Amino acid sequence: MLAEIITIGDEILIGQIVDTNSAWIATKLNENGVRIKQITSVSDEKEHILEALHAAAKRADLIIITGGLGPTNDDITKKTLAGYFNVGFKRDEGALEDVKRIFAANNRPLIAINEQQADVPENCIVLRNKNGTAPGMWFEDQSKIYVSLPGVPFEMMYLIEEEVIPRVNAFFQLSAIVHHTILTAGLGESFLAEAIAPIENKLPAHIKLAYLPKLGQVRLRLSAYGGNKDLLKAEVQQFVDEIVALIPEYVVISEDKPLEKAVLDILSEKNLKLSVAESCTGGYLSHLFTQHSGSSAVFLGGAVTYSNELKEKMLGVKTETLAKFGAVSEETVIEMAQGAVHNFASDYAIAISGIAGPHGGTDDKPVGTVWVAVSGKSKTITQKYKFPGRRVQNIERAAINSIILLLKLVREEYA
Amino acid sequence: MLAEIITIGDEILIGQIVDTNSAWIATKLNENGVRIKQITSVSDEKEHILEALHAAAKRADLIIITGGLGPTNDDITKKTLAGYFNVGFKRDEGALEDVKRIFAANNRPLIAINEQQADVPENCIVLRNKNGTAPGMWFEDQSKIYVSLPGVPFEMMYLIEEEVIPRVNAFFQLSAIVHHTILTAGLGESFLAEAIAPIENKLPAHIKLAYLPKLGQVRLRLSAYGGNKDLLKAEVQQFVDEIVALIPEYVVISEDKPLEKAVLDILSEKNLKLSVAESCTGGYLSHLFTQHSGSSAVFLGGAVTYSNELKEKMLGVKTETLAKFGAVSEETVIEMAQGAVHNFASDYAIAISGIAGPHGGTDDKPVGTVWVAVSGKSKTITQKYKFPGRRVQNIERAAINSIILLLKLVREEYA
Numbered sequence: 001m002l003a004e005i006i007t008i009g010d011e012i013l014i015g016q017i018v019d020t021n022s023a024w025i026a027t028k029l030n031e032n033g034v035r036i037k038q039i040t041s042v043s044d045e046k047e048h049i050l051e052a053l054h055a056a057a058k059r060a061d062l063i064i065i066t067g068g069l070g071p072t073n074d075d076i077t078k079k080t081l082a083g084y085f086n087v088g089f090k091r092d093e094g095a096l097e098d099v100k101r102i103f104a105a106n107n108r109p110l111i112a113i114n115e116q117q118a119d120v121p122e123n124c125i126v127l128r129n130k131n132g133t134a135p136g137m138w139f140e141d142q143s144k145i146y147v148s149l150p151g152v153p154f155e156m157m158y159l160i161e162e163e164v165i166p167r168v169n170a171f172f173q174l175s176a177i178v179h180h181t182i183l184t185a186g187l188g189e190s191f192l193a194e195a196i197a198p199i200e201n202k203l204p205a206h207i208k209l210a211y212l213p214k215l216g217q218v219r220l221r222l223s224a225y226g227g228n229k230d231l232l233k234a235e236v237q238q239f240v241d242e243i244v245a246l247i248p249e250y251v252v253i254s255e256d257k258p259l260e261k262a263v264l265d266i267l268s269e270k271n272l273k274l275s276v277a278e279s280c281t282g283g284y285l286s287h288l289f290t291q292h293s294g295s296s297a298v299f300l301g302g303a304v305t306y307s308n309e310l311k312e313k314m315l316g317v318k319t320e321t322l323a324k325f326g327a328v329s330e331e332t333v334i335e336m337a338q339g340a341v342h343n344f345a346s347d348y349a350i351a352i353s354g355i356a357g358p359h360g361g362t363d364d365k366p367v368g369t370v371w372v373a374v375s376g377k378s379k380t381i382t383q384k385y386k387f388p389g390r391r392v393q394n395i396e397r398a399a400i401n402s403i404i405l406l407l408k409l410v411r412e413e414y415a
Numbered sequence: 416m417l418a419e420i421i422t423i424g425d426e427i428l429i430g431q432i433v434d435t436n437s438a439w440i441a442t443k444l445n446e447n448g449v450r451i452k453q454i455t456s457v458s459d460e461k462e463h464i465l466e467a468l469h470a471a472a473k474r475a476d477l478i479i480i481t482g483g484l485g486p487t488n489d490d491i492t493k494k495t496l497a498g499y500f501n502v503g504f505k506r507d508e509g510a511l512e513d514v515k516r517i518f519a520a521n522n523r524p525l526i527a528i529n530e531q532q533a534d535v536p537e538n539c540i541v542l543r544n545k546n547g548t549a550p551g552m553w554f555e556d557q558s559k560i561y562v563s564l565p566g567v568p569f570e571m572m573y574l575i576e577e578e579v580i581p582r583v584n585a586f587f588q589l590s591a592i593v594h595h596t597i598l599t600a601g602l603g604e605s606f607l608a609e610a611i612a613p614i615e616n617k618l619p620a621h622i623k624l625a626y627l628p629k630l631g632q633v634r635l636r637l638s639a640y641g642g643n644k645d646l647l648k649a650e651v652q653q654f655v656d657e658i659v660a661l662i663p664e665y666v667v668i669s670e671d672k673p674l675e676k677a678v679l680d681i682l683s684e685k686n687l688k689l690s691v692a693e694s695c696t697g698g699y700l701s702h703l704f705t706q707h708s709g710s711s712a713v714f715l716g717g718a719v720t721y722s723n724e725l726k727e728k729m730l731g732v733k734t735e736t737l738a739k740f741g742a743v744s745e746e747t748v749i750e751m752a753q754g755a756v757h758n759f760a761s762d763y764a765i766a767i768s769g770i771a772g773p774h775g776g777t778d779d780k781p782v783g784t785v786w787v788a789v790s791g792k793s794k795t796i797t798q799k800y801k802f803p804g805r806r807v808q809n810i811e812r813a814a815i816n817s818i819i820l821l822l823k824l825v826r827e828e829y830a
Binding site for chain 2: 009012016018019020024025026035036037041043044048052070071074111113131152157188189191194208209210213219223282283286289293294296299305306309313343344345388390392393
């Protein structure tokens with residue numbers, strides 16, 4: 001079964017916001033056996049929205065529309081949908097109740113345009129929104145389902161999980177989809193392809209292999225379609241095992257989870273604690289870990305030491321080390337990592353210092369130069385990197401590579 | 416002049432990656448007076464890509480295509496474009512040079528499928544890629560321009576800035592676009608709309624107003640199209656001033672920059688230093704600041720204290736305070752903020768402690784409860800929040816609101 005996502009709103013088209021909703025919806029639908037055929041972002045213009053609806057309806061059976069449901073003049077999704085289905089409006093008592101409840105909870109008076117939030121096209125079933133004033137809407141038309149949801153992420157997420165997925169499962173006969181991703185590092189896309197060609201060439205037609213290069217790593221994604229989900233999973237796992245067996249030295253994580261989550265899980269199993277000492281990554285590494293629920297079982301915290309003074313004060317880096325070798329040096333990151341293990345009483349610590357750019361580079365240490373140290377049970381290991389990117393990409397690459405280095409030492413020390 | 420962006424790759428459609436490229440490209444094109452009509456994400460399937468190309472060519476004059484240029488079997492953009500234009504392939508010597516250079520720099524042998532990276536459709540002009548092996552391609556066909564770029568962000572970014580934007584400016588007669596965003600807090604979308612209706616109602620047809628609610632704030636975006644860019648800017652600025660004058664108490668930042676960047680600039684002007692003490696935001700607040708180049712002039716660093724032990728050790732929070740009031744309390748965040756100012760020798764410090772969720776909530780302190788303290792020249796101010804979202808949204812809201820609280824104290828102390 002195919003679905004499409006249409007996001008409505010000029011803010012995406014002018015680049016003011018990144019469309020994170022679509023990836024989230026795609027993940028949820030995929031988990032439930034729905035393939036996304038296309039994601040389309042269109043402007044707040046009636047004719048353009050209508051064109052996108054007609055085009056999507058030709059390709060897909062389920063069309064999820066987000067955005068454009070606010071009370072203000074620039075929000076025209078509801079009017080446009082009523083026009084598309086050629087129906088009038090009705091006031092929905094449930095939706096009106098939700099609007100009133102939210103205004104009452106915030107001690108705000110209700111004004112007319114807020115009440116209009118409860119007016120919906122006649123042919124829809126209202127999906128009640130507990131977290132906001134714009135109701136979700138479910139339309140059935142010529143055997144196709146259209147769902148209109150608010151663009152505010154947590155309102156949309158709640159409605160997808162609580163209302164849309166159960167109804168989609170009930171309405172359609174869904175076939176299974178299984179994805180599995182292997183994270184590799186150290187081998188370029190074309191070499192990987194050569195190395196695993198024997199497996200790629202024998203994949204059955206219902207299993208696809210994709211190469212996803214990102215920030216210096218390549219993820220291999222196997223996607224299997226159709227039939228029984230458990231059998232598909234077992235089939236995919238067999239190919240995963242064969243790939244790992246062919247290139248064991250390049251496989252970072254063969255489980256299908258984010259790298260930092262995999263590392264947290266490994267440390268948690270062994271009851272090991274982690275702290276960090278971040279300079280150029282400026283909190284991003286900590287954020288990678290702490291975005292995951294349960295990270296507090298492993299991650300104690302750490303120091304974001306942008307200034308040299310704080311490197312000395314919080315981590316015990318010696319003034320002489322900074323003076324002699326500079327903040328971006330092997331000597332400094334070693335002291336940072338060892339200082340973190342000592343001061344924060346953790347089993348492992350990651351330290352990162354580098355030049356994220358765009359300024360601060362020298363001939364000797366150009367922008368993108370990053371030193372990482374990982375301190376563990378028996379020793380401290382280091383690695384120097386030279387990343388080619390811009391500031392934010394350099395920060396991301398430094399963080400990801402430091403986690404790979406941590407994983408290496410943990411595996412060595414707890415084989 | 417209208418453009419469309421087509422991103423190719425199953426990884427977006429299954430939700431494995433968020434499409435950040437499109438927002439970046441949209442921003443750059445907008446700055447140069449190109450409006451994006453639609454952003455379309457399609458799968459790695461020839462027929463689907465062709466359909467998207469034909470549809471985009473009906474609406475737009477410039478079509479930017481990203482992704483699907485790797486050397487492996489799942490990458491079919493080049494073949495599909497050759498089919499679309501009905502042309503054969505040529506080997507491009509410049510592109511081959513780039514491939515060879517990159518392999519030589521990495522000390523890797525060149526294999527046949529890498530050389531094929533230099534094979535391009537006959538009718539294209541190669542945009543040489545200094546950072547990767549897939550060349551960019553520029554096609555002119557029936558007065559429309561098609562540009563195909565690698566999906567790897569920093570390769571794409573380089574090509575857009577160095578190759579695509581200059582060529583687009585030379586090829587098209589571009590009309591000006593000016594956007595200006597005002598960040599507001601404390602007033603819901605519908606009340607804002609009521610409050611500024613007198614201005615919205617008198618906006619000329621070439622200036623549009625949009626309401627963008629996000630994480631508890633509402634951004635107001637004015638977009639003006641056509642004519643002379645400087646005149647447009649002046650015209651937009653006049654409406655910005657009128658809006659600010661109508662609702663001064665709700666305007667956080669009337670300059671068109673990210674909140675944290677605006678705060679960094681204010682502190683930098685006054686030569687004030689900032690540190691942070693983060694618990695539930697786990698490094699995200701530090702990352703918000705340090706993602707910006709030049710942040711080191713203001714941001715000294717800080718402590719990510721996930722554990723109570725580190726709150727005591729790094730920030731000097733008293734054991735009794737934690738025992739009596741808990742880690743998520745006004746008393747604790749006050750000591751965290753004051754400890755940061757003292758230990759890290761900053762003028763201002765933000766402290767955040769809360770329950771990001773999904774676990775750890777109690778009847779008394781449910782998930783989403785967050786305490787923030789800001790310590791400054793003359794005093795420490797605090798604020799309690801109850802956010803309705805999920806973990807990552809709660810982290811984002813806590814960080815953003817803590818910056819608004821900082822701004823409030825800075826403005827009060829340095830009026």
